[in-house]
Amino acid sequence: MAAAIQLTAHLPSRLQSRVWQGDQLAYASERTVSSGHAALDALLPGAGWPAGSLTELLVEQGGIGEMRLVAPALRALTAQAGRHVLLVAPPWQPYACALKAWGIALDRVIWVRASEHEAPWAAEQALKQDGIGAVMLWQPKARADTLRRLQVAAQDSQALAFLMRPPAARNQSSPAPLRMVCTPVPPPEADASLNRRAWMQLAAVSVDIFKRRGPPPAQPLVITLPLQASLLPQPGEASALPWPGANHHAVDRRHLAVVAAGGRQTDPAARAAATAVTVVTAAAGQAG
Structure with missing residues (x-):
């Protein structure tokens, strides 16, 4: 072992970056x-989401904050780099007003409606296309061969590849180099001085990275992911409707109904955004 370390020290700098020792956080030479x-970013190899490999986000159910977690990257890919993002078989209807508020270019977002059997095939095909910035796939029951195919497709792509699975999958083997469990952290209940709007700004997600190229972090990372004020009804607005719940991110159909209804208190731009996401229905055919 000592000899190997000494050998590494004498390698050219361009090769040293490609050598990873198990007790160190790997340096990602890819984008x-x-x-x-x-x-x-400080906990991720390469200081960011890896392109060209599969990343697993294990969530108990869709809507706990996984979209808010990846929203900054999706904004950079769509609004700045002009690349497309595919949402494949999400367990909810995408809420375009939220995507727009996060700065994501809606004309670059494609919602793929697919069955559990068709969804992995659709994700694989998307990863093979040029101009794709990220593919997000929700797959509650992913078989081992499906995971291998997704990882191979991701390796041949320059896109981000996210796979959402339930937390129980943590105990199952996976070829994905980066895996983490995301758990919602509700705002504190004890502070009675917080009104509803301020309370919602303290919503957070606990990110437990249990697999990466390097030793796992000592403890989960808690990231505050506030809900944008623009997504919450203003005081006195639509008062007959319930407040959007704590899982309100890109799917709250109750608030979407307000937008679709075109109420006098609804922002015209928000009404336009509600129908701006491209919808595609996948047809896998002979995927084998």
Whole structure:
């Protein structure tokens, strides 16, 4: 072992960056995209979400904050780099007003409606296309061969590849080099001085990275992911409707109904945004 370390020290700098020792956080020579969260970037090899490999986000259910977690990267890919983002088989209807508020270019977002069988095939095909910035796939029950195919497709791509699975998958093997469990952290209940709007700005997600190229972090990272004020009804606005719940991110259909109804208190730009996401229905055919 000592001899190997000494050999590494004498390698040219361009080769040293390609050598990873198990007790160190790996340096990603491939392209990465900043997560938009400095504390999270510090824990990710290459200081960002890796392009060209599969990343697993294990969530108990869709809507716990995984979209807000990746939103800064999606904004950079769509609004700045002009690349497309595919949402494949999400367990909710994308809420275009939220995507717009996060700065994501809606004309670069494609919602793929697919069955559980068709969804992995659709994600694989998307990763093979040029101009794709990120592919996000929701797959509650992913088979081992499906995971291998997704990792191979991701390796041949320059896009970010996210796979959302339930936390129980943590105990299953996976070829994905980066895996983490995302758990919602509700705002504190004890502070009675907080009104509803201020309370919602303290919503957070606990990110437990249990697999990466390097030793796992000592403890999970808690990232505050506030809900934008623009997504919450203003005081006195639509008062007959319930407040959007804590899971309100890109799917709250109750608030979407307000926009679709075109109420007098609704922002015209928000009404236009509600129908701006491209919808595609996947047809896998003979995927084998």
